[in-house]
Amino acid sequence: MSYEEVLKAVFPLLDAKDLVSCMLVCKQWRDIARDDYFWKCLCAKRWPSVCKRPNPPTITYHKLYQSFYRRQHRQTLLPPRLSFDVLEFYIDIWAEDNLIFSNVVPGPILQAGIKIPPTGICNMLRFHLESPEYKMTLPVEPKFIVPLTHGVSVSVLVGRKDSNKVACIINKSLFDYIDRTAYRALAFDYLDFSPDYPFISGIRAWISLLFMEEGNDGLIEVFGIEMDFCDVADSKDAVLWLLDMLDWK
Template identity: 60%
Template structure:
């Protein structure tokens, strides 16, 4: 996506990270520490937010009926799905085993979603260090289904703090079992993905740190 490419290009510029460091630690940019690390690495290393500080609030509706609602510790999403259930497609197995970092969780018990009715998702994230909450997606529709990997995807732009003059977005995916019925499909997992904006375990906390926390 254009947004992801824009973020990727910005993230490669160390001057951008110098500006972020200047907002958090102004003195660092006046007289840089005797270190070989880039400002990007410096920001990642010393930004305080981590997965253990985070809790995600995930609610999924089919039309107006709530079909899934969980408060999920950041450590659970960070760990991903270690033991996929039997009965998933080969393409899903390949996707789960791929090299890219995936922030996802198993759904227990599994639930079904209708093929025809609109399904939407809301994801909030709370942080224990400041007791604040931010939105990742709000009532975003799963309006794209990728049957090649058995996923339904919802997208929304992130609400970033005005201090950060760029745009980025988040995808939320429902992960389907194989052998879907004519009317419903069975969900075994949920994934949150920021693509190029945060493509590693270290990237996600500092991206979330830039949200418009309330």
């Protein structure tokens, strides 16, 4: 069974949120996950009768699912109670038990991102970094080497300078997927929210190592780190509201 056939066998088993996450992995996964058959299956689970119509819909099942699963108009967010100015991010990366990267990143630095992508990166990654969508990226200087043949893991904590409280974003998760078409190594973890928000769960934080071309012996040279929450929080205010709801200690 080919690689593409494996994906086509697995994707119909996923829910919409996970299928959307797969579309963010790389171009090949995105093209396969856009197959309208998968979205017809999801529509059939949510609104079985809509798939019984003698005439197919004028729009794709993907668009149909998007139109009625979400609200037609996003609610305007109130100004967040948090600010990147009072946040610090503590990022630690290990290769097995060896610490290979450890840094305290001020919130404004992570928010500012990578202004000018370095030369020599692939076009897909350059397009991603230069796109207008909101993103949090950290340029790494000097670059560091990651041995992908070892278990490479990451932890991310966030601290508030206004209250001296700390919350966990990622708790030593493995970079267990390497997207060699976009030169990104990805890890994720589920966010822990305050008991004040008992009905919020299942939101993932993703962190990516952005690297140059892979070298010998499975070594990659990391020039940047990116953190995101996919479509759940894709603006500055939405990210700050999400962080504000974490289980701060």
